[in-house]
Amino acid sequence: MARVIGTMSSIAVLVAVAGCSDDAPLTDPQGQPISTVTTRVAEVNIVNADRDLTRTCLAPTAPDDGVTDVTRIVVTDPALLDAVCALGIGPKVTAVAAAPGSVPEYLGPQLGAVPTIGSTPGADAVAAAKPDVVLATPQTEAAAKAFGDARVATIAPGGWKERFQAVADALGRSSAGTRLLDEFHTETQKTGRRMDAQHSQVSLVRFTGDSEMIAGTGTFAGQILSEIGVQRPEPQRSLRSFTVTDENFTDADGDLIYVSFQDERGLEHGKEVLLSDRWLDMGAPTWKRVLSVDDQIWYGTSGLAAAWLVLNDLKGSLDGNS
Incomplete structure (x- = not known):
């Protein structure tokens, strides 16, 4: 089993399944649409599988006092x-x-x-x-x-x-920018206290087509975990990401493991690892404390809009799984 990883982008695991041979949507006996969103991969639940992307962007901000607003x-x-x-x-x-x-x-x-x-x-x-x-x-x-x-x-x-x-x-929008960053930081601190984040040991594992890597604290998701106050397992406390090998395989373990996949090949390789005996023998997989997240949002990009999505993913999953 190959075990290396590099920087990944996102994989869309939200798969709409075609209904009948005429491509009509699936409906219940009352004619209401049946949700066909994929919510699990390799027996692992997907965090925010039905994410509403129309709500990613924040409310409109105003220009600074006395500044002529941009239009185009x-x-x-x-x-x-x-x-x-x-x-x-x-x-x-x-x-x-x-x-x-x-x-x-x-x-x-x-x-x-x-x-x-x-x-x-x-x-x-x-x-x-x-x-x-x-x-x-x-x-x-x-x-x-x-x-x-x-x-x-x-x-x-x-x-x-x-x-x-x-x-x-x-x-x-200098004032709005400062305010929005302050609001995000305030929310991370509140979240950390509410979730008792300092007593969580969260692992971050990413899959490519033939490899896996443990994400360092310097990655986008790693930075947000740190700001919330979530702890990482001792082997994962470096800024740099590192490759999983035979010798350090169990360094991927934690109280909770968030996994992600670069693309379709990463997904297929990830499935093999997630269903392997060696993976399933570790603590978090044994206790069903492994969750799948969107690689593009958590690692492939970075910014305040994405940061809120990662924070909300953590709010909705960390409490019940650590």
Whole structure:
């Protein structure tokens, strides 16, 4: 059994099952739709299997006093969309200058419906987008040049909180950005106290097509666990993630294990491991304390909108499983 892992993106395990041969939806005798959302994988429950992505983005925020509000935004790096979503101003985004399919699914239909016009957009796409501000990163500044005289705000590399505040600053919402980060921190502290998080030992394991890795405290999910005050098993208290081997296999154990899968191949490999005797002999699997989470949300991206989703996943699962 191979056991390595690298950085993963998300896997959508929410599978809609076709109804009959004519593709009609499944219904009960009263004609009401029957839910066909997959809620388990390899005998492991999926956290928030029926997540409502229309509720990912937060309430609209107002600009700082005396600041003229932006009206039309183009984003050249999809990683910056999370901050726009958390500021509640997704409807102001007129285009994403990146490849089709690059908008993270967890951001929901509002941002998923924004045109993706490629990193070298044509004249028609530029004219239709007509931004008054372009959000870019150092790696995507070249794409911003296509938008002529529009103001370009380049967001420097940094941690997810720093990136969120930088986007808020660039969009004239410095006060709102600070307030929203403070609200999130306050909620993590309340959650930690309510759940007695310091007495939980939570393990984080991720699967690729042929490997598995224990996620370090420096990963996005690891940072949120730390902010809440959740403890990690002693072998997992390094910032860096590390590969699972024959020698350290049981380092994956804990009071509770959250597992995730990079893609379909990661899911298939994960199923093999989760159903193996060696895995099932560990403490958490023996006591049915293993849960599956969305890899993209927990690791594949980072931002305040995703942070709230991870926090809510933990609120709904940590209490009854640790």
